[in-house]
Amino acid sequence: MVGWSIGISALVLQDIILQLSGGRVKMAQILAPSAQWQMRIAKNCTDANSLTTKTWSSLVMKQSKKGAVKSSGRFKVCALQSENSTINRLEQLLNLDVTPYTDKIIAEYIWIGGSGIDVRSKSRTISKPVEHPSELPKWNYDGSSTGQAPGEDSEVILYPQAIFKDPFRGGNNILVICDAYTPAGEPIPTNKRHRAAQIFSDQKVVAEVPWYGIEQEYTLLQTNVKWPLGWPVGGYPGPQGPYYCGAGADKSFGRDISDAHYKACLYAGINISGTNGEVMPGQWEFQVGPSVGIEAGDHIWCARYLLERITEQAGVVLSLDPKPIEGDWNGAGCHTNYSTKSMREEGGFEVIKKAILNLSLRHREHISAYGEGNERRLTGKHETASINTFSWGVANRGCSIRVGRDTEKEGKGYLEDRRPASNMDPYVVTALLAETTLLWEPTLEAEALAAQKLSLKAMASGAGKSAAFVLLVLNVFLYFIVIAIAAWAVNHGIEKSLETASVLSIPARIFPIYFPFGNMATGYVVIMSLFAGVVGFTTSVTGINNMIQSDAPNLHAAAASSLVTWLLTLLAMGPFTPTTILNHQLHYSKKPRINVKCTADSNSEAIGGTKNWEKWVPRNLFAAEKVFRMISGATSSPIAQYISSPTTFLHSVDPRIKLAWVLALVILPARSDIAVRLGIVIYLALLSVWVQPAEVWMDQLGRVSLLCGFLFILLGLSTDSAPSLLFSRNPPSSMTGLPSLPASFEGYRYVLLKFGPLQLTRKGLSAASTAACLTFTIFQSASLCLTTTTPEQLAFAFQWFILPLAHIGVPVAEVILTLLLSLRFINLVFDEVRNVALGIVSRRIKWEQLTTMETIDVFFTYIRRIFKNIYNHAEQISQAMIVRGFRGDCNSHKIFLSAGPSMVMANIISFSCLVGLIGATTLSKYHV
Known part of the structure; x- marks a missing residue:
């Protein structure tokens, strides 16, 4: 009824307007939307040809000129002009199709x-x-x-x-x-x-x-x-x-x-x-x-x-302003979805992650080309990422690059760059995406750093995911058992302590010195088991959490962390077993202890006490400043680092011959007499002086010689210095009437030197010379080999020797890759030890104001920082390998190694000397 009433009112108003217009306008209709529907106005009526209309339903116009069309959110005003009106002729000309009249x-x-x-x-x-x-x-x-x-x-x-x-x-x-x-x-x-x-x-x-x-x-x-x-003008709509x-x-x-x-x-x-x-x-x-x-x-x-x-x-x-309205309102962007042929094919998700890595490295270049005023939109709010931070995620609209859920599930698809503003130039954005992902190649270091920040992980296979999940769940269960056993033992000890001591003495009885487990070793086992169990439990739970979130666990990392934590547990156990721990007889003193509490009422020392007792605690007991200065002052070149210049004779020797020399020098000292051992030591010392720079051999040769000398003296004087506890049960020859054993005619003596209770015997000399020579040859031969051979050449030589073992199932490729990474990692360890110490020294800590516990805390912080930095470097290396295509299969990931350049004459001389040394050592066993 309301709709019909409005329609009738409109018709009455139509007649009034028609009378007032004097026939210039055929008809004017002012219709509400509902009335239009009720009256069924045909779209193709005869009057529609001359219809000039601007019916933008949401347009609100305050004022218009005479004859113009008015419109509002509630009503539409449609003016039907006569055939001979100017407006109608203009509309006809605008819509005129000239195709039938001209080819132009x-x-x-x-x-x-x-x-x-x-x-x-x-x-x-x-x-x-x-x-x-x-x-x-x-x-x-x-x-x-x-x-x-x-x-x-x-x-x-x-x-x-x-x-x-x-x-x-x-x-x-x-x-x-x-x-x-x-x-x-x-x-x-x-x-x-x-x-x-x-x-x-x-x-x-x-x-x-x-x-x-x-x-x-x-x-x-x-x-x-x-x-x-x-x-509303000057106002705001609903949120x-x-x-x-x-x-x-x-x-x-x-x-x-x-x-x-x-x-x-x-x-x-x-x-x-x-x-x-x-x-x-x-x-x-x-x-x-x-x-x-x-x-x-x-x-x-x-x-x-x-x-x-x-x-x-x-x-x-x-x-096209990126932020047309300031405040809690969304901006306007121009999100760009992008894919290549490789991304759309099988295995394309890895290509997408490689593209994301490149985009992260050129984040600033892209932001500068993604539109003016974009900093007002990219604030980290309203479905945007911060303009200063690059991020990516799956189905995450609050990051820089979004990857669809289907893309991750199917392993192929596209990525969405959500950074471009609405006023961006599409030519610039599309070309820059193609250039960064297809034409631009980053450096290995940049890739590693970006991979660490983005946490790009390789997708493991279905079997690998299942194995990782089973492994981590099993670890959680086993570590829970270890923690429960250790916690029970500690708790049992506390209960026994409560029976015989006050509460204040419990920590001192259990942890520092007095273990309530019968002896100190068993208490050590329990505490270390508890520690290793907590570490392993935390590692395993973290691994499961990462796998659930990313759906791409690193199987090797999970297995390595599990093995390391279990190794800690086994080392802590040592010769003990859980049975010996739980069944160990606990001994407690039944004698009650009397604890006396006392305090000082005055600072005067005359009455035998002081309130400021902490001043009596010794400070700077370990001379920490000297230790850190010695570490920071050490050379930044690590021991056994490859020295490319000056080029020496050993640089031109084939690495396989060098490796054979190292093996021979490790084995020969134990199978030769003292003269050959001494000759090997002198030979290596002279060769070090000739080959290595002065600052290298003076520092290293001195330290190794000092270590070997100390080892020689310690073993030589202590091997036979303890009195024998065995006595002959046979009566002396004077009582039996038998002749005694004849003395040596060559002046043979078993005891060579005697220093009071200490004595140097032939047995001690042999043991001391063997140990000292072996220590010297191991350190010095390895140093000579590493300083004159690159890690790649050493890996090639070792691979050449053990390659036949691959036929019996030995993972040769994995062993070689591990060796190569270990040789390259040595430099990083030395650098971190020195750099962290240098950072502590540069802070100019006033050590004299620190207590002993505070000094020890600084040392522990130093060690934690070293390991943290080393782990970060290891993560960077692993991520760089992943980016380069390594997926955990060393056999499919080919590493091309070579022996490098070498001189034929140098190889012949070196090999001949090696054969001569082996022959001299063999003949020395038959020397009388």
């Missing part, structure tokens, strides 16, 4: 203005329809009026590059996307398409067929007040939430513009794929793609031009 067409040349975001256009007549941009002539415009050329030389040439159908003129008329050049043929600075075309024509890029799907967001503003469409993809007059503002633009793009041939309302009211989005290469930029710029023209006709303003 209108081409609208479109280019990008001086700001880099504004679109300019002008029209010209073409003699006939065209199908390709090459059929169109070049044109020019005044560059000084667009800020692209100086006034004295303002001519800029337009080169047609892409054509689209013209939805405004219809027929064969076209829109032409152009780029701009100087008369000399050089691209002007604002011509970004030229550089993009060069990148997309590269053969690497062409072979990868890059696809782009661009999500262009935009905001519609009211003409007079520059306030978003549908917003964000119901507007995204919403429907209804109070949720959707500007849908008619969005729909008109959608249809215009389809008519023009633009590869538009969808549209939707955005989170902020008055904000919309359309998607273009997938488009290949340079087409993505052409289609976006043409779609922007159509949107500008449609909003021009609708009487609203189009804004």
Whole structure:
């Protein structure tokens, strides 16, 4: 009834207007939306041909000129003009199709203005329809009026590059996307398409067929007040939430513009794929793609031009500002979905992660090219990442790069770069993505650092995931048992302590000295088992958590952590077993202890006490400053580091011969007499002086000699110095009447030297010389080999020797890779020990003001920092290997090693000397 009442009222009002108009207007209709539906106005009625209408439902116009159309959110005003009116004739001319009357067409040349975001256009007549941009002539415009050329030389040439159908003129008329050049043929600075075309024509890029799907967001503003469409002037609508993809007059503002633009793009041939309302009211989005290469930029710029023209006709303003409204409102972006042929094929997820790694390394370059004012949008809020931080995630809209859930599940797909602003240049963004991911190659160090930050992990196989999960769950169960046993033992000890001592004495009885387990060794086992169990339990739970979150656990890391923690537990157990721990007889003193508490009432020492007792605690007991200064003052070159210059005789010897020398020098001292041992020591010492630089051999040779000398004296004097506890049960020869054993005729003596209770015997001399010589040869031969041979050459030599073992199942490739990484890791350990100590010294700690416990705490902090830095370096190396394609299979990951250059004469001499040394050692056993 209400609808019909409104309709009848409208008809009455129609008659009144018709009488007042004097016949100039045939009919005027003011209809509410519901009345229009009730009265069934036909779209193809006879009066529809002369209908001139601007019915943008969300447009609010305060004031209009005489004869103009008025519209509001509640009513539509449709003026039906007479056949001979000026407005009607203009409308007819605008919609006139000239195709039946002429072969000529209108081409609208479109280019990008001086700001880099504004679109300019002008029209010209073409003699006939065209199908390709090459059929169109070049044109020019005044560059000084667009800020692209100086006034004295303002001519800029337009080169047609892409054509689209013209939805405004219809027929064969076209829109032409152009780029701009100087008369000399050089691209002007604002011509970004030229550089993009060069990148997309590269053969690497062409072979990868890059696809782009661009999500262009935009905001519609009211003409007079520059306030978003549908917003109360000077006020704010309701909070964000119901507007995204919403429907209804109070949720959707500007849908008619969005729909008109959608249809215009389809008519023009633009590869538009969808549209939707955005989170902020008055904000919309359309998607273009997938488009290949340079087409993505052409289609976006043409779609922007159509949107500008449609909003021009609708009487609203189009804004591509990244943050049109400050405050708690979403900005406007231009998210760019990107994929290559390799990403879309099997195993493409690894290619995507490699691309993300490259994007992280060039984050600043991309941000600088992703649009003006983007820092106002990329704040870390409203579904954005911080502009200063690169991040990526699966199905995470708050990061820089988003990967779809289906992409991770299927192992192939695409990535979404969420950083570009709505005012970005699509030519710049698409070309930069292709350049960074396909043409740019980072350094290994940069890859390792970025991989550590991003935590890019290799996808394990299905079997590997299952094995890792089972391994970690089993570890949790076993470690829980270890913790329970150790905790029970400690708790049992505490209970026994409570029976015989006060509460204050429990910590002292259990942990520092008095273990309530019968002896100190068993208490040590329990405490170490508890510690190892807690560490292993935490490691395993963390591994399971990481696997659940990332769905890509590192099986080798999980296994290594499990083995290390179990090794700690076994070492802590030592010769003991859980049975010996639990069944050990506990002994407690039944004698009660009397604890006396006392305090001092005065600081005077005359009465035998002081309140400031802490001043009596000794300070700087360990001379910590001297220790750290000695460490920080040590050479940064680690022991046995490869020295490339000066080049010596040993540098030109084949590494296989060097390795054979090292093996021989380790074995021979134990199977030769003392003369040969001494000769080997002298030979190695002289060779070190000849080969190594003075600062190297003086420092190392002195320390090794001191160690070996101390070892020789200790073993020589202590081997036979203890009195024998065994006595002969036979009676002496004087009682039996038998002749005694004859004395040696050559002056043989078993005891060589005697120093009071200490004595040097032939047995002690043999043991001491063997141990000292073996220690010297191990250290010095290894040092000579490592200082004259690169890690790669050593790995090659070792691989050459053990390669036959691969036939019996020995993992030769894995052993060689481990050896190579270990040799390269030595330098990092020395550097970290020295650098951390140098950092402590540079802080100028006042050691004399620290107590003993505080000094010890500094030492523990020093050790923790060393291990933390070493673990960080190890993680960087592992991530760099993963980025380079290593997936845990050493056999499939080929490492090409070589012996390096060597001299034939040097090899012959070295090998001959080795054979001579072996022969001399063998003959020395038969020397009488």
